[in-house]
Amino acid sequence: MDASLVRPASIDDTDRRILAAVAAVPAGRVASYGQVAALAGLPRGARRVARALRRAPSGTALPWHRIVGADGRIAIPPGDRHREIQIARLRAEAVTVDGGRVAMARFRWRPDLDAWLWGPDRAAPR
DNA sequence: ACCGTGACGGTAT
């Protein structure tokens, strides 16, 4: 058997770490591509994160919509329907999106702060 | 192997 048929080279272990990091972002908060990369152990892997999400199946349960640019911008280019989907999903979680961007000072995920406010293993507040 | 491109990011202006 060709392992590539079961575990395509297009989705390696690095991608798995990236997806795991994305899955860790709680509802109502957002993380930047670079932040996710750092969590996945890829200091300069922001673009790698973007690639992983771009390739993820559109029906995935992954909270990919919680990932935005470091400055809060919705990074998906206009014209791609996923851009509107992301905005709608964020708003559904009470995350404000103005002028195509999220106020990072208010919605950026801070794992340490959440732990301090709510304790471990608990969803973040809005 | 070369080169353009991008769901990026940090710095300078």
Place this chain on the structure above:
DNA sequence: TATACCGCCACGG
């Protein structure tokens, strides 16, 4: 705050 550059990394022609 916005724009311009440039470094970075992987992909595809």
